[in-house]
Amino acid sequence: MTTSDAPEPHQEYDDDLTALLQAVWGEGFMSPGGSDEVDRVLEGLDLTGLAALDLGCGLGGATVHIARQYAVASIVGIDIEDNLIEACVELASRAELADNVQFLKVEPGPLPAADASLDMVFSKDAIIHIADKHALAGDIFRCLRPGGWFAASDWLAGYTGAPSPEMEAYIEAEGLDFGLASASVYEAALGAAGFVDIRVADRNPWYRHEARRERDNMKGSLYAGLESAVGTEFLERQIDVWDKMIIVLDQGELRPTHLRARKP
Ligand SMILES: C[S@@+](CC[C@H](N)C(=O)[O-])C[C@H]1O[C@@H](n2cnc3c(N)ncnc32)[C@H](O)[C@@H]1O
Numbered sequence: 053m054t055t056s057d058a059p060e061p062h063q064e065y066d067d068d069l070t071a072l073l074q075a076v077w078g079e080g081f082m083s084p085g086g087s088d089e090v091d092r093v094l095e096g097l098d099l100t101g102l103a104a105l106d107l108g109c110g111l112g113g114a115t116v117h118i119a120r121q122y123a124v125a126s127i128v129g130i131d132i133e134d135n136l137i138e139a140c141v142e143l144a145s146r147a148e149l150a151d152n153v154q155f156l157k158v159e160p161g162p163l164p165a166a167d168a169s170l171d172m173v174f175s176k177d178a179i180i181h182i183a184d185k186h187a188l189a190g191d192i193f194r195c196l197r198p199g200g201w202f203a204a205s206d207w208l209a210g211y212t213g214a215p216s217p218e219m220e221a222y223i224e225a226e227g228l229d230f231g232l233a234s235a236s237v238y239e240a241a242l243g244a245a246g247f248v249d250i251r252v253a254d255r256n257p258w259y260r261h262e263a264r265r266e267r268d269n270m271k272g273s274l275y276a277g278l279e280s281a282v283g284t285e286f287l288e289r290q291i292d293v294w295d296k297m298i299i300v301l302d303q304g305e306l307r308p309t310h311l312r313a314r315k316p
Pocket residue numbers: 065080081082083107108109110111112113114130131132133136158159160161175176177178179181182
């Protein structure tokens with residue numbers, strides 16, 4: 053196969069976007085709230101000695117935080133983008149974490165884990181990209197040992213029918229491959245897979261305010277640095293995405309949400 057025949061690597065999160073997201077959300081993070089939000093997702097769970105997987109690990113911030121703070125036996129971060137996995141490996145090596153952390157580039161589809169081999173499947177704001185929530189819930193259930201946990205944050209739809217024009221404008225501005233679903237779809241998918249103790253915690257009230265702070269920082273203290281890193285046009289486009297996102301957060305159509313469920 054010649055170079056020109058080689059398939060283009062999948063890349064939705066390019067260098068400009070990851071630079072901007074990390075400036076807003078912190079090193080290694082492509083979702084809001086940083087390690088505090090990861091801790092909230094995991095609140096009350098004892099992960100000591102457990103085998104975990106981070107689905108859609110992005111730049112590895114959450115994976116590395118869990119490896120450092122939770123004494124897991126192992127955590128495998130998986131993502132579909134080569135450039136992100138490379139960045140994860142660098143982050144883990146800078147953090148001098150090599151033993152209990154591994155990163156894998158995967159193709160979208162079944163998780164790279166044997167049946168009943170994991171104690172926790174964690175995910176932070178990545179399942180939005182996976183359209184079939186029922187298939188995913190079934191696959192997570194398959195990989196977990198009895199007693200294992202699904203603990204995640206994700207961006208959910210606060211509507212069940214058609215999105216409003218404002219929501220459509222936001223989705224288009226993001227330009228990402230979104231598979232938004234409502235909390236009832238997630239709960240039904242987890243329940244149908246066999247999960248019990250399903251818990252759903254709405255983070256919209258927190259993020260409505262946080263997103264304003266992020267947008268104001270982008271327009272203020274972060275502006276000059278971001279402008280030289282990613283250029284004025286890209287930066288202004290992202291500020292516009294935040295403006296549109298704040299509208300749909302206020303309307304309740306975009307609902308960052310924490311999800312928890314246990315395999316009996
Ligand atoms: C919004 S980012 C969140 C990244 C990271 N969890 C964080 O909080 O910083 C979503 C991530 O999900 C990844 N992703 C999308 N579809 C995926 C799939 N089918 N399997 C694994 N990762 C996926 C994307 O490449 C991206 O890195």
